[in-house]
Amino acid sequence: MSVITFTLDNKFTATFxxxxxxxxxxxxxxxxxxxVEPKKTAMPTLIAYSxxxxxxxxxxxxxxxxxxxxxxxxxxxxxxxxxxxxxxxxGHQFGHWAGQLGDGRAINLTEVLTPNSGHKTLQLKGAxxxxxxxxxxxxxxxxxxxxxxxxxxxxxHLGVATTRALSLSxxxxxxxxxxxxxxxxxxxxxxxxxxxSSSFIRFGSFQLPSSRKDLSLxxxxxxxxxxxxxxxxxxxxxxxxxxxxxxxxxxxxxLMVDWMRVGFVHGVMNTDNMxxxxxxxxxxxxxxxxxxxxxxxxxxxxxxxxxxxxxxxxEIAQWNLFQLANAIFPLINDAEPLENALNKFSENYQQQWxxxxxAKLGIELSSVKxxxxxxxxxxxxxxxxxxxxxxxxxxxxxxxxxLADLPDDNxxxxxxLMVCFYNENEITTEYKASLTSWLERYIxxxxxxxxxxxxxxxxxxxxxxKYVLRNYLAQQAIELAEKQDYSLLQQLQKVLxxxxxxxxxxxxxxxxxxxxxxxxxxxxxLSCSS
Numbered sequence: 001m002s003v004i005t006f007t008l009d010n011k012f013t014a015t016f017x018x019x020x021x022x023x024x025x026x027x028x029x030x031x032x033x034x035x036v037e038p039k040k041t042a043m044p045t046l047i048a049y050s051x052x053x054x055x056x057x058x059x060x061x062x063x064x065x066x067x068x069x070x071x072x073x074x075x076x077x078x079x080x081x082x083x084x085x086x087x088x089x090x091g092h093q094f095g096h097w098a099g100q101l102g103d104g105r106a107i108n109l110t111e112v113l114t115p116n117s118g119h120k121t122l123q124l125k126g127a128x129x130x131x132x133x134x135x136x137x138x139x140x141x142x143x144x145x146x147x148x149x150x151x152x153x154x155x156x157h158l159g160v161a162t163t164r165a166l167s168l169s170x171x172x173x174x175x176x177x178x179x180x181x182x183x184x185x186x187x188x189x190x191x192x193x194x195x196x197s198s199s200f201i202r203f204g205s206f207q208l209p210s211s212r213k214d215l216s217l218x219x220x221x222x223x224x225x226x227x228x229x230x231x232x233x234x235x236x237x238x239x240x241x242x243x244x245x246x247x248x249x250x251x252x253x254x255l256m257v258d259w260m261r262v263g264f265v266h267g268v269m270n271t272d273n274m275x276x277x278x279x280x281x282x283x284x285x286x287x288x289x290x291x292x293x294x295x296x297x298x299x300x301x302x303x304x305x306x307x308x309x310x311x312x313x314x315e316i317a318q319w320n321l322f323q324l325a326n327a328i329f330p331l332i333n334d335a336e337p338l339e340n341a342l343n344k345f346s347e348n349y350q351q352q353w354x355x356x357x358x359a360k361l362g363i364e365l366s367s368v369k370x371x372x373x374x375x376x377x378x379x380x381x382x383x384x385x386x387x388x389x390x391x392x393x394x395x396x397x398x399x400x401x402x403l404a405d406l407p408d409d410n411x412x413x414x415x416x417l418m419v420c421f422y423n424e425n426e427i428t429t430e431y432k433a434s435l436t437s438w439l440e441r442y443i444x445x446x447x448x449x450x451x452x453x454x455x456x457x458x459x460x461x462x463x464x465x466k467y468v469l470r471n472y473l474a475q476q477a478i479e480l481a482e483k484q485d486y487s488l489l490q491q492l493q494k495v496l497x498x499x500x501x502x503x504x505x506x507x508x509x510x511x512x513x514x515x516x517x518x519x520x521x522x523x524x525x526l527s528c529s530s
Contacts, residue, residue, distance in 0.1 A: 002068045006058065008081050009111040009119050015224055016217075018085070019131065027131050028100055032205075032217060033085045038075025038107050039128030039138070041190070043172025046070050047486050048493060050153055053166045053196055057122070058115045073194040074169040075107070075127035082110045086130035090211060091204030091272025092323055094307055100208060101272050102132025105140060108200065119228070122166070123195045139175045143478045143522070145191035146489060148283040150477070152195070154469045154496040155280055160258040161251070162280040166194040179521070189482060197279060199229050203324045204272035210327035219331060229277050241328060242337050249321055249345045251278025256314040257352045261360065262465055263289035263396045265310045267299040267526070271320045285526035288468050290513040291393035291422055294386065298471070300525045314349045321345060357382045359463045360400055361442065362456040364449035381441055388438055391431055393422035395512040400464035404457045406439070413439055422512065465499040466510050471524065472517035473509060 012033070019034035021027065046069070054064050063069055071077035078084065086103035093101075107130060109122045125148065126140025140148075145168055152165035171190040178185035201221070209217040223236045226244050233243050255278050259266065266273070267285040275281040287298025294311025302308050308316060325338040332338065354374040358365050361382075366375050374382065389399065399420045407416055414432060421427065446456065469492065477488040495506040517523035 002072075002079055003063055003066045004059070004068045004072055004079065006079065006110070006112040008079075009113050010081070010083060011111055011119070011228065012108075012121075012224075013083055013085055016220065019088070021131075024129060024131060026129075026134050029088045029102070029131055030212070030214070031088065032221065033087050034131045035083060036086050036107055036130045037078070037084050038109075038124055038192075040076050041074055041171035041173055041192070043170075044070055044074035044076055044192075045170040045172065046074075046167060047170055047481065048149055048168040048489055050164065050166055050493075053153075053164045056114055056117050056164075057112060057120055057166070057196065069167075070169065072109070073122075073124070073167045074171060074192050075124050078109070084109050086132055087200065087205065088132065088208065089202055089204040089272055090208030091202070091270050092207075092320070093270040093272070094302070094305070095319075097211070098270075098272075099211075100132070101204060103130055103200075104133045104136055105130070105138040106195075106200070109194075118198065120196050120198060121200055123197070123200055124192050125195055126171075126190065126192045137175070139171075139173070139190050140192065141175050141177055141188040142170065142191040142481055143188065144284070145193045146478045146481055147286070147474050148193050148195075150474060150489070150492055150496065151283045151286060151469050153493060154499065155264070157497050158258075158262050158465055158468070158499050160262060160264070160280060161255055161278050163195050163197040163200070163275070166196050168193050197275075197277075197281070199225070199275070199277045200281070201225055201276045202272050202281070203274040203276065203320055203327075204270075205276065206327040207271060207323060210330065215330055218328070222328060222331060225276055238332050238334075241331050242341070245325065245328065245338065246341045246344070248276060248278065248324070249341050250348065252317050252321060253314075253345055253348045253352060254278065255280065256317050256349060257356050259313055260310075260353065261356050261463060262468060263292075263310075264468075265289065265296065265298055265308070266313065267297060267302070267308055269308045269313065269316045269320065271323050274317070274320050274324075287471050287524075287526065289396045290470065292386070292389035292396040292399070294390065298524070298526050303525065314353075318342060318345050318349075354379065354382065356463075357385075360460065361385075361446065362404065362451075362460040363442075363445050364451070366448075378445065381438070381445060384438055385442075388431075388434055391434065392426035395420045395422065397465060397468055398510070398512055401461065401466050401510075404460040404464065406443075410436065410439070420512070462500055466502065467495050467499040467506070469496060470509075470513060471522070471526075472513055472520070475517070475520065475522035478522065 016032040019029045019031045024036050084107050088102045091101050107124045107127045111121050114120050129138035149165040149168040155162040169192050173190045174187040175190040176185050176187050226233055230244055233240050265287045273282040285299040295309050297306050297309040351373045402417055477492055480488050495509050
């Protein structure tokens with residue numbers, strides 16, 4: 001008998017009819033999912049796990065370190081009554097309809113009822129091919145799996161909605177990948193991440209049946225999601241569908257604001273990578289802002305068009321929501337309320353972005369009602385700051401932390417902020433004047449409130465992290481892990497658990513990107529090859 005026990009739920013597979021074909025080969029599927037089992041691995045090894053996620057799904061330390069845990073979450077074994085499956089969905093990729101996509105290398109082990117966190121789906125990423133793998137093999141390499149594991153947990157502790165990562169295991173098998181699609185393929189160590197979420201359903205899950213005019217499956221999917229993850233909205237109806245769409249818009253809006261707050265760039269915001277419950281999902285060629293640049297994207301595939309660059313993520317989210325609105329239109333047959341919801345997304349984003357910026361700067365907005373947003377002077381301060389941060393290369397994360405304890409003596413301002421700058425030679429007389437002028441306006445607005453300097457500083461440091469998963473840190477952890485040294489991976493996991501705390505022992509992880517990492521593969525630009 002296994003030492004791992006769960007209360008299995010399996011509601012998704014019980015609700016929807018499966019693909020009728022048992023064999024595992026690439027094909028078009030007209031149902032919501034296909035049954036498929038993970039591929040057994042040669043020699044699985046657990047190299048990292050999240051204790052908090054384990055506790056959330058009801059596992060203790062002894063169970064985590066058991067052989068049963070390793071076998072289950074590396075894809076080598078199943079518990080009784082587990083019926084693994086891969087979901088079928090479509091999506092727009094880089095603005096173009098791609099048709100059927102689906103879980104090409106993700107296999108949902110099961111759905112479980114947790115002690116205190118409701119239902120959760122346990123999903124293996126990199127556990128082998130599925131009917132949706134197309135020409136790929138369904139596996140994942142260690143470098144992408146380390147990035148997925150670390151970033152999932154880093155985002156959670158930053159307070160950003162995200163799928164979680166329970167475990168990271170080596171498979172003992174090699175996987176051949178061409179990292180930059182330039183003809184230099186090589187064998188890399190394979191790995192599997194167990195991801196955990198209340199739902200892995202995406203915008204594209206609704207787009208595909210809608211595109212096929214399968215209103216029966218579309219209705220069933222919407223009703224299922226509302227009952228499962230939006231039960232407070234009530235019984236299905238046209239009104240409920242609209243309320244649901246509005247809430248999806250609201251959750252997505254908050255997510256975009258949080259990404260901008262911490263400097264996260266997803267890199268591949270296709271509609272099949274948009275969670276219907278408003279979580280960050282699918283950590284592929286993502287990146288973190290080092291020097292503040294609204295035009296930066298980490299994804300080499302997007303290097304020319306920069307469709308998914310940092311500064312337009314909210315616009316892309318709204319575009320994706322527009323595609324979702326198109327998909328569910330047949331259930332409502334009224335464009336106006338859907339258009340109203342999309343327009344409201346823009347308004348809500350502006351208001352929430354302004355509130356977020358005020359919080360980052362320690363400013364109390366003059367407006368009494370949050371819906372009124374910032375006044376002209378406050379907005380000017382926010383937008384002018386973005387211009388100043390882009391005048392010369394300025395580290396976003398360090399700048400906001402240093403701003404929290406800016407000296408009163410204005411002659412010390414530049415030296416206090418010097419650690420933020422990547423190239424001191426860029427600091428011209430013109431730049432000094434612009435920065436000083438902005439800081440003077442900022443100090444005046446900041447001091448208008450009733451809070452003390454200590455209160456302001458503490459509040460700022462609760463929304464401005466000191467530690468984020470800088471791209472070069474993740475790459476260093478990957479390179480060591482590929483040599484069977486997991487010390488940095490574990491250190492980063494620990495420090496990123498408390499990203500807003502000073503943690504003097506980990507100060508080296510708060511430094512700006514070193515010059516050697518500026519153009520290094522994995523540190524500045526990444527590909528979808530994983």
